[in-house]
Amino acid sequence: MSTYFTEGKIFYPGFQFPIHHTSANCFTDGANKRDHYKMIFVISGTGILTLNNHKQIIVAPSALCLNETDTFSLESEVSLQCTAIFFHPQIINQHFDFPVLRASDHQLSLNEIQDLYWLNPFLRKTNEFMGLLHLGPSNARRIHNIIDNIKNALDIQLDDDWPCRSRTYLIEMLFLLSRLLIIDEALESVELDKDPGDIKEIILYLYTNYMNKITIQELTDKFHINRTSLTERFRGITGHSVMEYLISLRLYLASKMLKETLLPISEIIERVGFSDITHFGRMFKKNFGYSPSEYRSIHCTML
Known part of the structure; x- marks a missing residue:
C-alpha cells in the first residue's frame, strides 16, 4: 500500500x-x-x-x-x-x-x-x-x-x-x-443560459478569490462591465447582489471550518476573507442563528 x-x-x-x-x-x-x-x-x-x-x-x-x-x-x-x-x-x-x-x-x-x-x-x-x-x-x-x-x-x-x-x-x-x-455541469440552479455575458466568469472569480478583499469597482474594471449592468444581471441570474453572494460564500466556508476543525476562530475569519471580527460575528449569527463559538459547540464533530 x-x-x-x-x-x-x-x-x-x-x-x-x-x-x-x-x-x-x-x-x-x-x-x-x-x-x-x-x-x-x-x-x-x-x-x-x-x-x-x-x-x-x-x-x-x-x-x-x-x-x-x-x-x-x-x-x-x-x-x-x-x-x-x-x-x-x-x-x-x-x-x-x-x-x-x-x-x-x-x-x-x-x-x-x-x-x-x-x-x-x-x-x-x-x-x-x-x-x-x-x-x-x-x-x-x-x-x-x-x-x-x-x-x-x-x-x-x-x-x-x-x-x-x-x-x-x-x-x-x-x-x-x-x-x-x-459549475461545469450547470452551476447548481443558476441559469447561466439566460445571460450570454461574463456572469459565469465573475462567479468563478468569487469562488477563487473569496479570501481577498473584493469590491464592485474591482469587478467592473476586471470584467469590463458597468456597475448597473453587473448589479442587474448578477441579481437576475443568482437572485442575490454580488456582495450578498460573496458574504454567503464566505459564511458557508466558515461554517464548515467551524464544524469540521478546531482551528482558532480568528484564523478562520481571516481565511475566509473577513477583516472585521464584529461584522463576521453579526453576519454569522444572522445567517445561522448562533454565534461562531456557539455553532462550533453544537455542531463540531471533533469536540
Missing part, C-alpha cells in the same frame, strides 16, 4: 495524519486499487492517460480526482509537471470508510450525506466526467496556492493546530473542485 499519511514530529510525535503531499512519481501507482484518494494537479505540459480503460488527454492546468478503485496509466507525456495530494476520506468524516462511501444515500445519516459533497469529484464518475477537471488560470493559481499551503502545514507543523490547519486547506481545495464540477 502507498503511504498516504504524514507523521507528527514535535507536536503529536508518531501521530499518523491521513493526508500526504508529493511531487514525485505522481502517476506510478495506477495499476491497482489504493487505500486512499488522490488528486493530481497538472502544473504544466501535456500527456495521454488511460483512465479506467478510456483514453484521456491531459492538458495543463488540470486536476485529476481519483478514488480508490480508479485505474490509470500514463501512456505518453511532454514536459509534464505534477504535484499530488493523497488523503483518506475519513479526514472529511470519521465514518467514511470505503464501504460506507459506496452505500446508497438512504443508508447514510444526514450529516454523512452533506459531507459527501466534498468528495463529489472523486465519486460522481460518468462517461462524460471521469475525474479530470480542466482549470482556468485563476482557478489553477488558487489550487496551486492551496496545495502549497497544505505542503507547508504538513512539513513545518508550526504548532499543535497543524492537523486542523492542514485539514481546512484540504476542505478549501475540495470545496473549489466540487464547485468547479457543479
Whole structure:
C-alpha cells in the first residue's frame, strides 16, 4: 500500500495524519486499487492517460480526482509537471470508510450525506466526467496556492493546530473542485443560459478569490462591465447582489471550518476573507442563528 499519511514530529510525535503531499512519481501507482484518494494537479505540459480503460488527454492546468478503485496509466507525456495530494476520506468524516462511501444515500445519516459533497469529484464518475477537471488560470493559481499551503502545514507543523490547519486547506481545495464540477455541469440552479455575458466568469472569480478583499469597482474594471449592468444581471441570474453572494460564500466556508476543525476562530475569519471580527460575528449569527463559538459547540464533530 502507498503511504498516504504524514507523521507528527514535535507536536503529536508518531501521530499518523491521513493526508500526504508529493511531487514525485505522481502517476506510478495506477495499476491497482489504493487505500486512499488522490488528486493530481497538472502544473504544466501535456500527456495521454488511460483512465479506467478510456483514453484521456491531459492538458495543463488540470486536476485529476481519483478514488480508490480508479485505474490509470500514463501512456505518453511532454514536459509534464505534477504535484499530488493523497488523503483518506475519513479526514472529511470519521465514518467514511470505503464501504460506507459506496452505500446508497438512504443508508447514510444526514450529516454523512452533506459531507459527501466534498468528495463529489472523486465519486460522481460518468462517461462524460471521469475525474479530470480542466482549470482556468485563476482557478489553477488558487489550487496551486492551496496545495502549497497544505505542503507547508504538513512539513513545518508550526504548532499543535497543524492537523486542523492542514485539514481546512484540504476542505478549501475540495470545496473549489466540487464547485468547479457543479459549475461545469450547470452551476447548481443558476441559469447561466439566460445571460450570454461574463456572469459565469465573475462567479468563478468569487469562488477563487473569496479570501481577498473584493469590491464592485474591482469587478467592473476586471470584467469590463458597468456597475448597473453587473448589479442587474448578477441579481437576475443568482437572485442575490454580488456582495450578498460573496458574504454567503464566505459564511458557508466558515461554517464548515467551524464544524469540521478546531482551528482558532480568528484564523478562520481571516481565511475566509473577513477583516472585521464584529461584522463576521453579526453576519454569522444572522445567517445561522448562533454565534461562531456557539455553532462550533453544537455542531463540531471533533469536540
